[in-house]
Amino acid sequence: MTFVLTKNCEVQNMPQLEVARKHGAYASLEKLFARQPKDIIEEVKTSGLRGRGGAGFPTGMKWSFVPQNTGKPIYLVVNADESEPGTFKDRFLLERDPHLLIEGIIAASYAIGSHTAYVYFRGEFYRQWELFEKACAEARAAGLIGKNILGKGYDLEIYAHRGAGAYICGEETALLSSLEGGRGYPRIKPPFPAIEGLFACPTIVNNVETICAVPYIVREGGAGYRKFGTEKSSGTKLFSVCGHVKKPGVYEVPLGTPFKSFFKDYCGGTNGRPLKAVIVGGSSVPVLTAEQVMTMTLDYEAAQIAGTLLGSGGMIIVDDSVCAVEALADLARFYAHESCGQCTPCREGTGWSKKILDRLEAGRGEDSDISLLLQLADNMGGKTICTFADALAMPIRSWIKCFRTEFEDHLRLKTCPMKIGTLNSIRSS
Amino acid sequence: MKFQFTKEREAKLPNIFAKYPTKRAAMLPILWLVQEQEGWISEEAMQVVAAKLELAPGAVQEVVSFYTMFNRKPLGQHHIQVCNNFCCRLRGADWLVDYVKQKTGCKVGETSSDGRFHLSTVECLASCGTAPMMQINNDYYENLTPEKVDKILKDLT
Numbered sequence: 091m092t093f094v095l096t097k098n099c100e101v102q103n104m105p106q107l108e109v110a111r112k113h114g115a116y117a118s119l120e121k122l123f124a125r126q127p128k129d130i131i132e133e134v135k136t137s138g139l140r141g142r143g144g145a146g147f148p149t150g151m152k153w154s155f156v157p158q159n160t161g162k163p164i165y166l167v168v169n170a171d172e173s174e175p176g177t178f179k180d181r182f183l184l185e186r187d188p189h190l191l192i193e194g195i196i197a198a199s200y201a202i203g204s205h206t207a208y209v210y211f212r213g214e215f216y217r218q219w220e221l222f223e224k225a226c227a228e229a230r231a232a233g234l235i236g237k238n239i240l241g242k243g244y245d246l247e248i249y250a251h252r253g254a255g256a257y258i259c260g261e262e263t264a265l266l267s268s269l270e271g272g273r274g275y276p277r278i279k280p281p282f283p284a285i286e287g288l289f290a291c292p293t294i295v296n297n298v299e300t301i302c303a304v305p306y307i308v309r310e311g312g313a314g315y316r317k318f319g320t321e322k323s324s325g326t327k328l329f330s331v332c333g334h335v336k337k338p339g340v341y342e343v344p345l346g347t348p349f350k351s352f353f354k355d356y357c358g359g360t361n362g363r364p365l366k367a368v369i370v371g372g373s374s375v376p377v378l379t380a381e382q383v384m385t386m387t388l389d390y391e392a393a394q395i396a397g398t399l400l401g402s403g404g405m406i407i408v409d410d411s412v413c414a415v416e417a418l419a420d421l422a423r424f425y426a427h428e429s430c431g432q433c434t435p436c437r438e439g440t441g442w443s444k445k446i447l448d449r450l451e452a453g454r455g456e457d458s459d460i461s462l463l464l465q466l467a468d469n470m471g472g473k474t475i476c477t478f479a480d481a482l483a484m485p486i487r488s489w490i491k492c493f494r495t496e497f498e499d500h501l502r503l504k505t506c507p508m509k510i511g512t513l514n515s516i517r518s519s
Numbered sequence: 520m521k522f523q524f525t526k527e528r529e530a531k532l533p534n535i536f537a538k539y540p541t542k543r544a545a546m547l548p549i550l551w552l553v554q555e556q557e558g559w560i561s562e563e564a565m566q567v568v569a570a571k572l573e574l575a576p577g578a579v580q581e582v583v584s585f586y587t588m589f590n591r592k593p594l595g596q597h598h599i600q601v602c603n604n605f606c607c608r609l610r611g612a613d614w615l616v617d618y619v620k621q622k623t624g625c626k627v628g629e630t631s632s633d634g635r636f637h638l639s640t641v642e643c644l645a646s647c648g649t650a651p652m653m654q655i656n657n658d659y660y661e662n663l664t665p666e667k668v669d670k671i672l673k674d675l676t
């Protein structure tokens with residue numbers, strides 16, 4: 091089933107303008123320019139669309155924060171940095187339907203009063219960047235980008251910009267630092283980008299998937315978008331599913347879909363072994379046990395009740411062949427590697443967590459290590475410039491909470507139980 | 520050796536600068552241009568870039584060293600980057616690094632003696648569903664098996 095975002099993602103040669111147009115690309119522009127920018131913002135507010143980059147902030151509300159009277163230019167920045175482990179849904183849209191993104195950029199820019207939009211691609215997305223450049227060139231030649239778009243008196247330039255390898259550049263203020271030509275260091279908020287962002291001008295940063303939902307909202311109205319999803323989590327969302335799953339891939343589902351049926355019908359279940367854990371929203375969000383996730387629906391409220399976040403929608407399926415300590419150690423390694431180093435609790439905390447988890451996994455842990463990890467997590471959470479440090483604090487707390495006995499087994503047995511036999515046979519012996 | 524942009528690349532600079540309200544913002548695109556031409560970014564090149572951006576050379580150096588994709592020394596002809604992040608490992612990617620090491624004769628972080636390959640391990644490349652995977656130069660290779668890797672390496676010129 092396909093809905094708002096992926097309707098044309100299986101169409102051959104969709105990145106070519108001619109093909110895209112046959113499938114309805116840019117059809118929203120007539121409606122767009124027939125209305126005032128502020129009405130478009132209202133429509134997006136009505137739609138209930140929330141940011142798909144991770145934080146889930148209401149998009150229409152964010153747009154309404156942009157001051158229109160500063161005399162400074164206003165920028166739209168599209169976040170195509172997609173680097174959160176487990177997440178590959180923006181890539182899917184970029185490869186399958188770049189004109190949908192361009193159409194969304196035109197609508198979003200018009201709504202917030204911007205005449206310059208930048209799309210920040212992670213450096214590794216060379217082919218996706220190339221494809222986007224080509225799509226932009228075609229759109230420009232057809233009068234869809236540039237001066238006086240479709241003769242409606244609105245000007246917009248769209249520029250693609252490549253990063254160069256740094257996970258932290260996905261964080262919006264780090265992205266802006268990077269786009270300005272500096273190191274990708276996050277900045278203290280406030281000021282929020284909407285007030286003072288790129289080149290110290292009002293700036294809206296939105297994720298690729300968020301922007302790709304906008305043409306539908308312009309065409310069908312906010313109420314039309316609300317046909318999908320739940321009251322508080324309207325619309326559809328992409329989930330990129332990986333790990334121990336039969337059919338990994340990118341799926342679009344209405345928010346509120348039960349995990350259980352999604353997992354069975356779309357993903358085909360696990361590879362055969364029992365499910366152990368699921369990370370529903372990219373490596374940074376709290377892990378859930380199989381029991382917890384099976385009763386959950388895929389929406390923002392249900393995720394919160396279950397103790398996690400929908401995040402980026404990068405869903406990682408973990409079966410019982412995986413050791414919880416080793417899994418967490420591996421995640422910690424990533425965060426220790428990617429910390430930008432500006433804040434001591436983050437720089438030190440991620441490094442220490444990795445060290446402690448490595449020694450626990452190797453059977454050389456100390457009795458105080460579990461409480462030490464939790465203490466480190468407390469020190470990292472909410473005490474830093476950006477929420478990167480929380481992105482390891484949350485996994486630490488949740489893996490220990492869900493699988494504490496496994497951590498204790500490592501201490502007691504002075505080795506990884508998985509390496510000497512099945513957990514159950516040890517516990518019962 | 521003094522660094523100089525080729526004529527063709529030099530001609531691209533005004534277009535790059537036109538995209539941004541500050542010169543400095545052209546930093547990453549121009550560094551990419553250097554790396555595309557040379558395969559890496561030398562001290563001399565950084566000085567040339569600094570002059571173009573009207574910045575002190577140190578301002579360019581600190582940027583080059585921040586980003587993992589900017590090479591500060593020449594690598595082999597083909598840069599092989601194997602993902603060994605969590606999700607790829609769940610799909611059994613551990614063998615891939617060892618296999619590529621054995622096939623190319625490189626250790627991680629090293630260039631093969633014939634200069635053909637340079638091997639790195641990298642963090643998630645947004646290809647977790649099609650793991651095991653690697654990137655060679657600008658292209659992704661996904662759902663890898665030993666047979667596929669053999670063929671890919673053989674077909675590289």
Ligand SMILES: Cc1cc2nc3c(=O)[nH]c(=O)nc-3n(C[C@H](O)[C@H](O)[C@H](O)COP(=O)(O)O)c2cc1C
Nearest residue numbers: 141142143169171172173260261262296297300478
């Ligand atoms: C460490 C970190 C990494 C992030 N990486 C990404 C990313 O790769 N892509 C993305 O869209 N948002 C990412 N975000 C979220 C952005 O900061 C920002 O909230 C988002 O781009 C806003 O767009 P949205 O409102 O459309 O979701 C990241 C945040 C943090 C703290």
Ligand code: SF4
Nearest residue numbers: 430432433436474478
């Ligand atoms: S929390 Fe970590 S990643 Fe974020 S600014 Fe501080 S040191 Fe950098």
Ligand code: FES
Nearest residue numbers: 602607643644646
């Ligand atoms: S973990 Fe390897 S591509 Fe995502």
